[in-house]
Amino acid sequence: MAVVFGRAGGAGTATPTIPPLVGARRARRRFGDRGFREITRAAGLSLVVMVAGMAAVMVHAAWPSLRRFGWAFITTSNWDPVAEQFGALPFIFGTLVSSLLALLLAVPLGLGAAIYLSELAPRAVRPPVTFLIELLAAIPSVVYGLWGIFVLAPWLRTWVQPALGHTLGFLPLFQGPPYGVGMLAAGLILAIMIVPFITAVSREVLLAVPRTQREAALALGATGWETTRVAVLRYGRSGLIGAILLGLGRALGETMAVTMLIGNRPEISFSLFVPGYTMASVIANEFTEATSDLYLGALIEVGLLLLVLTLAVNGMARLLVWSVGRGPTVVRE
Amino acid sequence: MADGITVTKLNAWFGPSHVLHDIDLAVAPRAVTAIIGPSGCGKSTFIRCLNRMHEVVPGARVVGTVLQEGQDIYSPGVDPVEVRRRIGMVFQKPNPFPTMTVFDNVAAGLRLGGVRDRGVLNERVERALHAAALWEEVKDRLGKPGAGLSGGQQQRLCIARALAVEPEVLLMDEPCSALDPIATARIEELILELKRDLTIVIVTHNMQQAARVADATGFFLLGELVEFGPTSQLFTKPVDKRTEDYITGRFG
Numbered sequence: 001m002a003v004v005f006g007r008a009g010g011a012g013t014a015t016p017t018i019p020p021l022v023g024a025r026r027a028r029r030r031f032g033d034r035g036f037r038e039i040t041r042a043a044g045l046s047l048v049v050m051v052a053g054m055a056a057v058m059v060h061a062a063w064p065s066l067r068r069f070g071w072a073f074i075t076t077s078n079w080d081p082v083a084e085q086f087g088a089l090p091f092i093f094g095t096l097v098s099s100l101l102a103l104l105l106a107v108p109l110g111l112g113a114a115i116y117l118s119e120l121a122p123r124a125v126r127p128p129v130t131f132l133i134e135l136l137a138a139i140p141s142v143v144y145g146l147w148g149i150f151v152l153a154p155w156l157r158t159w160v161q162p163a164l165g166h167t168l169g170f171l172p173l174f175q176g177p178p179y180g181v182g183m184l185a186a187g188l189i190l191a192i193m194i195v196p197f198i199t200a201v202s203r204e205v206l207l208a209v210p211r212t213q214r215e216a217a218l219a220l221g222a223t224g225w226e227t228t229r230v231a232v233l234r235y236g237r238s239g240l241i242g243a244i245l246l247g248l249g250r251a252l253g254e255t256m257a258v259t260m261l262i263g264n265r266p267e268i269s270f271s272l273f274v275p276g277y278t279m280a281s282v283i284a285n286e287f288t289e290a291t292s293d294l295y296l297g298a299l300i301e302v303g304l305l306l307l308v309l310t311l312a313v314n315g316m317a318r319l320l321v322w323s324v325g326r327g328p329t330v331v332r333e
Numbered sequence: 334m335a336d337g338i339t340v341t342k343l344n345a346w347f348g349p350s351h352v353l354h355d356i357d358l359a360v361a362p363r364a365v366t367a368i369i370g371p372s373g374c375g376k377s378t379f380i381r382c383l384n385r386m387h388e389v390v391p392g393a394r395v396v397g398t399v400l401q402e403g404q405d406i407y408s409p410g411v412d413p414v415e416v417r418r419r420i421g422m423v424f425q426k427p428n429p430f431p432t433m434t435v436f437d438n439v440a441a442g443l444r445l446g447g448v449r450d451r452g453v454l455n456e457r458v459e460r461a462l463h464a465a466a467l468w469e470e471v472k473d474r475l476g477k478p479g480a481g482l483s484g485g486q487q488q489r490l491c492i493a494r495a496l497a498v499e500p501e502v503l504l505m506d507e508p509c510s511a512l513d514p515i516a517t518a519r520i521e522e523l524i525l526e527l528k529r530d531l532t533i534v535i536v537t538h539n540m541q542q543a544a545r546v547a548d549a550t551g552f553f554l555l556g557e558l559v560e561f562g563p564t565s566q567l568f569t570k571p572v573d574k575r576t577e578d579y580i581t582g583r584f585g
Contacts, residue, residue, distance in 0.1 A: 123391065212428040216491070218389055220442035220498065221418030230441060234432045 058304050065297035073301060079266045079282075081289070086298035088305065090266035094183070094276035095309070098258060099251035101187030101272070102194055107244055109191070110198030114243075117199070118206035119228050130203065137196035145260030148189045153180035153261060156188075161273055172270040179263065184272040186262035190254055194247035201246055205239030206232055238320075245317035252310055255280035279306045336402055337362040337532055338383060338502065343397030345378050345387055352378050354556050356397070360502075360549075365524060365533045367547030367564065369540055371584065374553040376536045377425075380504050383534060384420040385413040401502065418446065420502040421495035426511050427487035429479035429494070436475040438490055442498040457497055465493035466523050485516025492523065503527065505535040509542065521546050540580060544568055552576045 059066070065073065069086060076087030113133065117126055157180030164174045209232045217231035233240070255278075263275020264285060279302050290296040338360040345353035353375045360366045368376040381387040382395050385406060398405045406416045429438045439458040440448075448454055458475075462468040467489040471482070479490055488508060495503060505524070509517040524533060524546045537543050543550050544564060551561040552573075560567060560576045571577045578584055 210428075212424060212426055213430070215386065215389070215422075215424060216428040216430065216494075217441075217445075219384065219386060219417055219422035219424075220445055220494065221414050222445050223414050226445055230445065231430065234430065237432065 055304075055307070058300055058307070062297045062301040062304055064294045065301045068294060069298075073298070074305065077266070077268060081286070081295050084292065084294050086294075086301075088279070088282075088298070088302050090268050091277050091279040091282050091302060092305065092309075093268045094186075094262065094266075095252055095278040095280070095306070098183060098186040098190055098262065098276065098278060099248060101183065102190030102251045103244065103248055105187065105191035106195045106198055106247055110195045110243070110247070111202055111240065113195070113199045114202035114206055115228060115233075117203050119224070119232065130200075133196050133199050135196075136192075137200065141193065141254060141256040142260075144189055144193055145257035148185060148257060148261045149181070152188060153185050156180050156185055160184075165273070173272050176269070176271040176273040178273060179275060181261050181263040182273050182275045183262065183269075186258045186276070186278070187272070189257045189261050190251045193254060193257065194251050197250060198243050198247040201243035202236075202240055205236040205243060208239070209235045241320050242317060245313060245320075249310055249313055249317075252313065253280055253306065255284050259284050279303075279309075336400070337364075338534070339398075339400040340383075341398045341400070343379070343382060343395070343399065345375070345382055345396075346394040347378075347390065348392040352556050353382070356558050358551055358558055358561055360532060360534055362532050363528055363530065364548040365528050365535060365546050367543035367550045368534065368536045368553060369538070369543050369550060369579075370553035371579070372538065375556040376553045377506055379553065380422075380506055380534055380536045383502070383504055384422055385416050386422060388413070418442075418498055419500055420504060421498065421500035422504045423488070423491050423495055423506065423508045425507040427484060427491050429482075429487050429490050431478065431480040433479055434476050435471050435479045435482070435490060438479040439493045439497050442494060446498060457499075458493075461493040461497035464496050464527065465489045466519065466526075467493055483516070485512050485519060488512060488516070488520060489523065492520075496527075500531070502532045502534070505533065507536050507538060510538065517542070540568070552579060554579070 065086060069076075073086060073088055074092060075089060077089045078085045078087045079090065080086075113129075117130055117133075121129065157178050161174075161178030161180070161184070165176075165178065168174045213231040213235050214227055217227040222230055258278050259281040262278060262281060264277050264281060265275040266277045266282070267274060269276070283299055283303055283306075287296075287299055290299050340356055340358045340360070343353055343356040344351065356379060368379060370376045378387055382397075383399060383401075383406075385395075387393050387395055395407065397407065399407055401416075401420065404411070406413075406420075430441060433441065436458055439461050440454050443454060443457055448457070459468065462471060467486060470486060471490075474481075479487065482490060488511075492503075492508075509520050512520065521542065524535065527533060528548075535543075535546065547564045549562065550564045550567045552559045552567065552571075552575075554575055560571060560573045562572075567576065568580055571580060
């Protein structure tokens with residue numbers, strides 16, 4: 001009954017219960033199996049080698065900066081290529097703040113759209129709207145940047161920022177002159193860019209929630225919204241966290257549109273109106289000017305930090321998804 | 334409660350297909366009524382019409398009257414959400430909320446109904462778990478995920494979840510079809526206990542099950558109620574030739 005197979009392609013493949021195949025075909029098949037295994041193994045290993053090699057080369061190239069500044073590189077804010085003083089804190093700050101601002105705006109919008117598309121929208125509306133949202137993800141980042149400079153920034157400068165300053169100007173967040181470009185513009189454009197990702201992934205997650213879960217809630221006397229909250233969102237929450245972190249990962253590394261809109265001034269300010277700078281933008285803007293080993297090393301160290309940051313976000317995502325996936329551990333309160 | 338459910342001229346559709354034709358049937362209170370019939374005969378659709386769950390499927394439609402407590406649940410002013418709170422339902426496949434603990438699963442309906450008081454929740458969850466004959470097995474693991482229970486326990490958890498909101502009627506749509514014989518026997522015992530307080534309607538494809546638990550049985554075929562009467566009579570002296578053919582195993 002139970003036939004125990006040896007390793008695929010190995011010598012022990014045929015057990016007595018399997019009639020022997022024609023010799024030549026068998027040899028050829030075994031050769032094909034082995035060749036296939038070697039090719040896929042080479043592909044798998046080369047990826048590992050590439051990642052390790054890239055990290056090694058980056059550490060090597062960043063070495064002058066790493067040795068010279070140590071921890072001061074990420075705790076100081078002075079970025080002065082002429083004096084060869086490099087502190088990357090404003091870039092780290094700019095990357096984190098612009099990405100978190102983007103999440104803050106994009107998560108409610110993206111989740112809302114996903115819930116609408118999976119739970120509420122009439123059947124006829126779903127495919128075209130889904131298609132349009134996914135189309136947004138295909139627009140090149142430089143086009144977003146261009147639109148941001150010529151449409152979004154002037155609109156922020158003339159309407160939104162004066163209005164915000166007027167009504168909420170007592171908060172440090174909304175103080176300062178309205179430039180248009182700055183942290184707010186960068187956060188907004190990032191939000192628009194990651195909404196399609198969050199929506200598309202969340203929609204798939206919600207559609208994968210079994211109908212029996214929705215019916216369980218409905219049969220208990222849940223209203224439409226309660227059903228979504230109790231049965232659908234809870235069931236899919238690990239996937240939804242994954243969707244959000246996917247958006248965050250993209251926002252952290254996004255370069256072109258942000259570079260065009262953030263203002264590129266290495267400054268740490270509580271105000272969203274003030275220009276900032278991100279890690280990706282400074283690399284894109286300054287790599288052609290980096291003439292000395294130290295300057296280049298500093299830029300590559302910024303790249304290294306960005307790599308570490310995205311790895312950390314992904315690691316956190318895995319951890320969260322894993323802990324959520326194990327189910328609740330809350331005891332009876 | 335003393336009225337049971339009176340169904341009159343009930344018709345149901347899925348899109349263009351007419352799946353239930355003029356069903357007239359009276360469900361006795363505090364008794365078990367079984368619905369039997371071959372696959373696709375409309376028995377599940379029928380039971381889903383009794384708590385307005387049929388209409389949640391897109392394109393589904395119902396016409397007719399279903400009197401419960403003297404009120405037509407299909408009359409215009411009636412809120413289906415309210416109907417479903419009074420008439421609980423257990424499904425074919427156990428469907429506890431997998432992200433919730435055993436306790437939270439049972440409390441889910443109460444919380445939806447606005448019960449926030451910790452003491453009330455504790456008391457009613459415990460009572461529901463006792464009623465579903467699950468308390469002894471889960472009392473030490475109320476904080477563990479509901480999905481970690483065995484299939485039979487999960488189904489009793491779903492029964493407890495339905496009972497926690499203290500419905501007057503419990504609808505069971507083939508509740509044992511995903512369970513092994515031992516788990517099935519436990520659920521059947523439970524049904525016999527529950528009927529002291531509840532009106533139960535159970536859909537089953539298992540005729541022995543209907544014979545074991547039901548006071549009255551209805552036989553559905555091709556969307557029509559062929560015959561309805563006391564279980565013993567339906568199984569021993571069926572009036573209709575088609576019922577006889579079905580229960581003697583000539584088709585279905």
